[in-house]
Amino acid sequence: MDPSITSTVVDALPSGGSKDSRVDLSELQRELEAVAAEALDARMxxxxxxxxxxDDEGFPxxxxxxxxxxxxxxxxxxxxLQPWVAAIAGDEARERLAPKANARKAKALAKLDEQRGALTERLSMLHDDLFMRAHTDPEDAGDGDAQLQSALSELLVFEAVRLQLLVxxxxxxxxxxxGGDERAIDHIAWAEVEALxxxxxxxxxAVRPLPVMVAASNLALVKDAAERVEALRLVSEDQRETLRMRARLRAALRELRLPESVLLENALAGLLGEDRLELTELQEQRAMALEGLSRQAMDQRVSRGRRALRQPPEKWPSRRKPAxxxxxxxAPSED
Structure with missing residues (x-):
């Protein structure tokens, strides 16, 4: 695959930072190539x-x-990675991350701060470049590499919009x-991305495609929520309370460290109205969270996590560093 898409992503990364914090993109490039091939296969x-x-079976x-x-x-x-995130994520992120930086990290942060404007511009160019490649009609994309790049760009634009909706x-x-869930968010994001x-x-x-897509998706989200409000008028209060309970539980699970969040979400699948997976299957699907954990270690985390959730939030296995x-x-509403 022509590396131009990967190069575009690399160009959006900062040049500063310590040697230890530089990202090895070789594995990312291989993964993107495999993902691009499946995205193109789906398109075709x-x-x-x-x-x-x-579709785990058709497009793993x-x-x-x-x-x-x-x-x-x-x-x-x-x-x-905290200095890099602090340099690009805005003043509030800087305030949360920068005070924890030591002298070496502070120096790296200062250098990255000088690059902040350039970083913002490169990220903006990345968004625009991905959109233009995704915008290309499949029949006009050419053969081989050009079609792979177009399919991958379409996927990355979709994921960018979807992740912002998730937040x-x-x-x-x-x-x-x-009653809205992550699958509904996917459908909302895709409908707007596909149309735009x-x-x-x-x-x-004069148009910045990604902000327009995010804005359109947020409007679609509001419309979807309004339709759900009307639909819920026709169901019992017990059903509405079940949805509220599940929403509170999901929100609580998102405050935990990722391994505990994934394991407890699966352990409490019945309460969430979902199917429970065997731990081996769960570990395969959620490798980022569970890779390297033994069956015994996962069982122990589930057991400790269940007990912790019965305690006040300060006793939960929450994140020690921000995600x-x-x-x-x-920020939560004060109303």
Missing amino acids: RGIDLVTAVH QLAQFHRELRDALLVEIPKD TVWSSTDFESL IAEPAMTDE LFDLLRS
Whole structure:
């Protein structure tokens, strides 16, 4: 595969930072190539992305990539990456992360801070480049590498919009209390991305495609929520309370360290209205959270986690360091 897509991603990364914090992109490149091949396969077979990313049998790399991007929002940010995140994530993130930096990290942070404007511009260029590749009609994309790049770009644009919707929804329990879930978020994001990628006006130089797609998706989210409110008027209060309970439980699980969050979500699947997986299958599907854990270790974490959730929140196995979601989430309402 032509490395231009990977190069575009690399160009958006900062050049500063310590040697230890530099990212080895070779594994990422291999993963993206496999994901791109499956995204193109789905496109050629007339299967839309929102279906393909949930098809573990037909598109295993695509489905795994989709799950891991979601889980990445809840991974504690490693110390080596905290200065980089602080430099690009805004003033509030800087205040949370910068005070914990030692002298060496502070020096790296200062250097990255000088690059902040350039980083923002490179990220903006990345968004625009991905959109233009995704916007290309499949019949006009050419053969081989060009089609792979177009399919991968479409996927990355979809995932970018979907992740921002997830942060919005996870910032409160409102949407989930109405019965909305992550699958619904996927469908909302894909519907807007699919429509706007095909919109000729989006290629205007004055238009920033990703912000427009995110805004459109948020409007669609509000409309979907309003429709759910009306639908819930027809069900019993017990059913509405069940949805509210599940929303509160999911929100609580998202505050935990990722391994405990994934394990307890599975252990409490019955309460959440979902099917419980065997731990071996769960570990395979959620490798980012559970890789390297023995069956005994997972059982112990579930047992300790169940006991902890009966205690006040300060006793929960919560994150010790902030995750990206913690830095991006909206502040809770004071109403």
